[in-house]
Amino acid sequence: MITTDICIIGAGPVGLFAxxxxxxxxxxxxxxxxxxxxxxxxxxxxxxxxxxxIPGAPGIIAEDLVKNLLLQIEEFKPGFTxxxxxxxxxxxxxxxxxxxxxxxxxxxxxxxxxxxxxxxFEPRKPAVxxxxxxxxxxxxxxxxxxxxxxxxxxxxxxxGDSALDWTIFLSDIAxxxxxxxxxxxxxxxxxxxxxVFELAEKGKIDLILQSQVNSLGGNGILKEVxxxxxxxxxxxxxxxxxxxxxxxxxxxxxxxxxNLGVEKSAVVVNTFDYSTNVERIYAIGDINTYPGxxxxxxxxxxxxxIMMQSAFKYVYPDQKLSFKxxxxxxxxxx
Amino acid sequence: xxxxxxxxxxxxxxxxxxxxxxGLNLMEVLKAYEYDIQATCGGMGLCATxxxxxxxGAENLSECNDxxxxxxxxxxxxxxxxxxxxxxxxxxxxxxxxxxxxxxxxA
Numbered sequence: 001m002i003t004t005d006i007c008i009i010g011a012g013p014v015g016l017f018a019x020x021x022x023x024x025x026x027x028x029x030x031x032x033x034x035x036x037x038x039x040x041x042x043x044x045x046x047x048x049x050x051x052x053x054i055p056g057a058p059g060i061i062a063e064d065l066v067k068n069l070l071l072q073i074e075e076f077k078p079g080f081t082x083x084x085x086x087x088x089x090x091x092x093x094x095x096x097x098x099x100x101x102x103x104x105x106x107x108x109x110x111x112x113x114x115x116x117x118x119x120x121f122e123p124r125k126p127a128v129x130x131x132x133x134x135x136x137x138x139x140x141x142x143x144x145x146x147x148x149x150x151x152x153x154x155x156x157x158x159x160g161d162s163a164l165d166w167t168i169f170l171s172d173i174a175x176x177x178x179x180x181x182x183x184x185x186x187x188x189x190x191x192x193x194x195x196v197f198e199l200a201e202k203g204k205i206d207l208i209l210q211s212q213v214n215s216l217g218g219n220g221i222l223k224e225v226x227x228x229x230x231x232x233x234x235x236x237x238x239x240x241x242x243x244x245x246x247x248x249x250x251x252x253x254x255x256x257x258x259n260l261g262v263e264k265s266a267v268v269v270n271t272f273d274y275s276t277n278v279e280r281i282y283a284i285g286d287i288n289t290y291p292g293x294x295x296x297x298x299x300x301x302x303x304x305x306i307m308m309q310s311a312f313k314y315v316y317p318d319q320k321l322s323f324k325x326x327x328x329x330x331x332x333x334x
Numbered sequence: 335x336x337x338x339x340x341x342x343x344x345x346x347x348x349x350x351x352x353x354x355x356x357g358l359n360l361m362e363v364l365k366a367y368e369y370d371i372q373a374t375c376g377g378m379g380l381c382a383t384x385x386x387x388x389x390x391g392a393e394n395l396s397e398c399n400d401x402x403x404x405x406x407x408x409x410x411x412x413x414x415x416x417x418x419x420x421x422x423x424x425x426x427x428x429x430x431x432x433x434x435x436x437x438x439x440x441a
Binding site (some may be wrong): 124 | 372375378380381403409438
């Protein structure tokens, strides 16, 4: 069990900056994110885009902002659990919480901060017959451990960068790799696309274009996929694994089940301190809503500062909070 | 002002009056008419949560650029009539456009 003062759900820009504001008040943080990297939307959706409305950082590139935020909080030594989705919050008798993820990680904390943006990013699932039936039995929506595909027959589907990149990567590991793509050409990175065509020409992979996987078969575990081409001909090929890669899409997910006030997929908070209707649980950034809410990174930063002042009373119930400027006191790293 | 017909997820159609001189893209117009569109990335054409199918009038739309095609390629249910509403800027030529909302509903 991980023990900390504050568990922050979501490692996007606002969750990261919240570590800084907590650190100033000597509160330690642990962050959990469903993505395997920090930065949230900035890393997943628009890493190369400039952001123009961060004060003092004109036109900063999204991934640079994430790097800078990590640098800014480094001294407060936050913990990270990445690639896991928070499933439940269990209130303890003393008022503290145990936060649990889908992989069984447990974080014991005094305060929970939901900085989950639009929810957790989850894989888009294509319309394939019996897809969900074979989840965990041959169907994978992401490649976490490439080694598990060693000497296996693998079918991938998709036309984006991740489908191309994993096809190339797995061609050296799996016994046979087949990539199925709806289109005729790939619009992902041109280098990756030409590499895939080259591998297909050499016979190292099978490339099936203008086609879609339309159903899966097997008895308990996946044995075969049926592929429908745009001209309606159907082929069935034997496989051990099927990896559809169609990007990620945000879902509110389990947050909806935590008895919090929720309006239009956002958590209702009191603007006095961005607390929710449940004591010790706060919500900041794009995930919250209140009259006049603006979904801007700077607004999330502001909310983080205010919110941590309020959370102090749960972490240090016997101390009086006195407000100090960093220019006067520095940041007093842990 | 032009007229656009929108088929919602349930299959019912509504005619919308759409102003062409106020700088809104089609995703923003749909949101203004309170259609439930996530538009996660806010209109950069990167998230594919404003996916629509053009049923009629595709010839009057500006062509898809590579960026939009890239994003559409990540969608399992995209086809040759698919567009991202955020990349379409309504103009006088689009009067009579008929579209269907394909993007998933907000969670």
